[in-house]
Amino acid sequence: MKQTLADALAQQGYTTLTQVQQAVTDPELAGSDLLVSAQTGSGKTVGFGLAIAPTILGETDHFAPAASPLALVIAPTRELALQVRRELTWLYGPAGAQLASCVGGMDMRDERRALARGAHVVVATPGRLRDHIMRDSIDLSAIRAIVLDEADEMLDLGFQDDLEFILAAAPEGRRTLMFSATVPRGIANLAGKYQTDAIRITTAAETRQHSDIAYQALSVAARDTENAIINVLRYHEAPNALVFANTRAMVNRLTTRLSNRGFSVVALSGELSQTERTHALQAMRDGRARVCVATDVAARGIDLPSLDLVIHAELPNSHETLLHRSGRTGRAGRKGVSALIVPPAARKKCERLLKFAKLTAEWDEAPSADAVRARDMDRMLADPAWQTPPESLDAAEALLARFSAEQIAAAYVRLYESRHSAPEELSDPVATGKPEPRAPFGPSTWFSVEGGRKAGVETRRLLPILCKAGGLTRDDFGAIRIQFDESYVEIRADKADAFIAALGPEMTVEGNARVTRLATAPDLENRPKPSGKPGRKTAARHTRDAAHDDRPAVASTVEDPPKAVARAAKPARKPAAARADTPGKPPSKPTGGKGKPSSPGRKAPSVGKPNSKKNKARAAAAKARSGDAPPKRRKPGK
Known part of the structure; x- marks a missing residue:
């Protein structure tokens, strides 16, 4: 290790190196590409700073005057890039290093001036560094080492294209060091493409994540x-x-x-x-x-x-x-x-x-x-102020002369609590993440209610109506089954008589819907299922369903027979072919798909604008042929 770097570490209080720092500074790895996986907070920044020091310093302890950058350190975010620059500044400071940063959000003109003055190490984010390369404001010809810090995060944030552009623009003989908390497939592929015989380093702490x-x-x-x-x-x-x-x-x-x-x-x-x-x-x-x-x-x-x-x-x-x-x-x-x-x-x-x-x-x-x-009480009693002798007892004696010890203690606790936000009262959580199972409902009585899906009945509307009309609560109801033309509800057996008494002799609820008490639970499995769309049944179909229905008696929802019969007696609409033969109207020409005639040799009229002259002329000609329109009058002179 260079003496200048050892002095910088001593000034920062370093007595021993972390595992990752010891691994990357192994003399046998000097000059090799590295793929290092280590958890965050393990000292990676100082580690790669020490790892690339022999590559960029050479045999000397001090840097030569700054010119083109010797090393690039690429980080995924602005904050991390600025943090890396602060760490490398004190590490390389005694060696006379000049550092520059290129990060998004900063004035690009200031960065270009700093690069023009010269820098030994440039710390950058991928997007901004690529902008500088494309603008020819940074010279990468002298680069000896490139470090990718938090490489997995850069891929997750979508910087793969930028990284490949930067690595392709750098000299081929440089060292490439990749530091990542994890090594997914994307990092492995990037390492295989842009590193040469990279040495994989995994610290011992990797087997036990974040032990601290x-x-x-x-x-x-x-x-x-x-x-x-x-x-x-x-x-x-x-x-x-x-x-x-x-x-x-x-x-x-x-x-x-x-x-x-x-x-x-x-x-x-x-x-x-x-x-x-x-x-x-x-x-x-x-x-x-x-x-x-x-x-x-x-x-x-x-x-x-x-x-x-x-x-x-x-x-x-x-x-x-x-x-x-x-x-x-x-x-x-x-x-x-x-x-x-x-x-x-x-x-x-x-x-x-x-x-x-x-x-x-x-x-x-x-x-x-x-x-x-x-916990507040424990912190208050453990405060060092209790063990610190007072500089003057005048204030304490004045308090004791005026208040009792209990009053002083209570006031002190209130003042201590006033300096902190009051805690919140919390509800009991459901540990399983699922609602608690409902208790068994017990003995019950079933009722039928007039109206079902055909009438637009829904559980969320029916339940409040029944609760209000019968003087019950939601807990008094069990199952609710909405069928096509009526609904069924289950009520606690001990509440059935009170429910009937609340409804009155007419046994109706809101909307005059009739309620009927059932002797047994409804057999919903064997109910005949209505076919067709709701609201389109004829009276005959309703009558047939009622004849074969073995459900308990309930008020019918079928329309009045006279209306149904009248609708059934109404003459059906004639098919299109019959309507075409109505006297006074020309028969329509049968056509196939896309307006083409179904029989060969007959040309169907083209479909154009409704008011076009051609269509008007064809319509007039058709009326003339059918005898339904007077002959066309010619203008004088024609």
């Missing part, structure tokens, strides 16, 4: 997801917390809710400018904000030294995303907590994500309001 992170799967009721997030934040009271959402709309919603509850919160989403995103992260580092609500894309590469808590307000869509989200905490040997908010409908999805990610989570309910208050 405690995973918690918290079951909550569907309506309590946001309240659970508040309680989790209050329970842990982490110096920095990151709340992940899937959409910008959800980010804005959670940010507003947490701000209204007194949390110092900032937001990160794709709709913010780079300046706004930089200010938000700086507020988290300075301590002016403690909670950051972000989408996955905006939070890529966030490295906050005091980030001890990650909350998944909405579950991610893949286990890789779950690992990347959780990897924002538990970095560089620190402990962290990754809490997944799991409503009942998302339990199966959560179990699937944990299984694919090879993670073991502790299943529990979200912290209740009482649990948060108990």
